[in-house]
Amino acid sequence: MEPLELFTRREILTVSELVGRLKRLTEQSFDFVWVEGEVSGLRQPASGHIYFALKDQGALLRAVLFKHQAALLRFRLEEGQQVLCQGRLSVYQARGEVQLVADSIEPRGAGALALAFEQLRRRLEAEGLFDPARKRPLPELPTRVAVVTSPSGAAIRDFLHVLHRRFARVAVAVYPVKVQGEQAPGEMIQALQDLAAWGWPQVIVLTRGGGSPEDLWAFNDEGLARAIAACPIPVVSAVGHEIDVSISDLVADLRAPTPSAAAELLVKEGAELLRRIQAVAARLLRAGRRLLSDRRRDLRALARGLGDPRRILADQRLRVDDLLSRGMHALQAGLHGRARETWRLRGALWASRPDRRLAIIQARQRDLAFRLAAAGQGAVQTPRARWQALAGRLQALSPLAVLGRGFALVQDEQGRVLRRAQETAPGRRVKVRLAQGRLGARVEEVEP
Known part of the structure; x- marks a missing residue:
């Protein structure tokens, strides 16, 4: 008979073993969950991962959205947002915390696209990108237009049909790009940069036909909006139908509700242009006639004020002759005066005889040299005699002499x-x- 064990055998686990079992149990039991809550403690470090917590009135759950999933978000997470997260539960072993590893996040209430649109709209509006004062005016009658769109879509056909029907003398360059999908924003940004570097277009039209909000979402890209604002060439945005409003429409220098409307806004009809040209020509003709009449009237008034030009010319000739005569007399008198002064100076120079003056100066120099030598000799001998007398007296009084x-x-x-x-x-x-x-x-x- 086996002995009865009064106590069960103890299983001792380390902390790592216990947390590891909890992690495996949690991941097996909650591998796909939907969790609703308020975003709290939101932060996104340089790694690109988004860390936050979901909370309600009774609890708080840590959550993480890794970088590759965060890039797929249609909107920007904000503190205090009510969201619905789909993902799996896990345990972060380093701290022993249960956390939700989110795969997708949806806003509660407004849809993700609508929320993302509104967030971007508010941010760009605060930066002044929608300010009408920033937008550039379009040329009155552009003759070189670049169209950024899909070459196979209906938008380019509608645009060209209306444009050439209204005014045939417009050169059009089509830059083919994708207008929906993940690659569409990058291609449209590159198109704007290439056309700006080329410098040929006077206007750039960014357009596509209608579609669902998802189809038109490429025109709500933040990078595309900033490229439109930075483009030195005026940009017209014509996306979808009249009810469709995109971020590109708000940033562009002109928004057209449809591709056809963009063509109508760019150029006027030929007949209307002709009427405007004729009206301008008529106004120019009337203004020219009025100006010519005013100039003729002014000329007649000036002629009356000037008098007979021949008489004026004769008076001026007499005045010139008088001035010439007076000038010649003054010149002759001045020459005679200068001649007399010259002869006087020559006589004074002859009388001064420089050779005599030089002899006198040399004699005075010799006398001064003799007097200077005599004075120098006396100045030396007198102090010497005084010094000798003083030395004799000093010698007589010296104790050594005694x-x-x-x-x-x-x-x-x-x-x-x-x-x-x-x-x-x-x-x-x-x-x-x-x-x-x-x-x-x-x-x-x-x-x-």
Whole structure:
């Protein structure tokens, strides 16, 4: 008989093992779920992934939308949005958190396309891209038009039919692009850049026929809107039917409800143009006649004010002759005066005799040189005699001179000069300075 085990065997798990089992159980049980909630804690780092949380009144669930799925969103996630997320539950093992790995997100209420359109519209409007003051005027009668559209669609046929019916002398260049699908915005942006670099078109028409909102969505691309705003050539947007409004329509310099309407807005009918030309010609003719009449009237008034030109010319000739005569007399008088002044200066120059003046100057120079030498010699000898006299007096008063006459200078050991015998005592040493040399001596006797 087997022994009875009172306690069950314990299974001890590590944290990683427990969280791993929870992860596998969660992913198997909730591999496809729809979750509704409010977006909270939204952030999108440089990796491109979108991290957020879904919350309601009772709970909060972490969620992530990876980069490749985020690129497919039709709208921009915003804080506080009510959304419906489809995905699978998982457990983030590093923190042991349950999170929703979203595959798709839909806004609650308005559709995703409508919400994306409204978000982009508000953002571009805030930047001023819809401002009428920014938009460029179209030429009155363009003769070179570029059309960016699908070459096989009905839009280009309708546009060309109406354009050439109204005015045949318009050159049209068609730039073929895709007008729906993921590649359509990039191709249309490239078309605008190429046409701007070419510089040939006076107007660019961006057009396509009608379709569903999904079919027309390429014309709501943000990059395309900015390319239209940056294009130096005026752009006409004619997308879909009259009820279809796209971001391209709002940014373009002119919005046409249909491709046919775009052609009608670009050019006037031939008959209407002819009437306008005739009206302008008639106004020019009337203005020219009125201007000519006014100029003739002004000319007659000027002629009356001027008088007879022949008489005026004769008076001017007499005045010129008088001025010439007075000028000649003044010139002759001036020449005579200059001649007299010249002869006077020549006489003064002859009288001054430069050679005589040079001799006088040389004599004065020699005299000054002699006086300067004499003064210099006296100035040197006088200070020298004074210096010699002072030196003799200084020599007579010098103690050394007294010593030279047989006297001596006696000093004690501290160098003090002894003037009386009482200033020393027998046995002390003294120093005796003679005219030449010194003596060291000892006092033997002192006589006061």
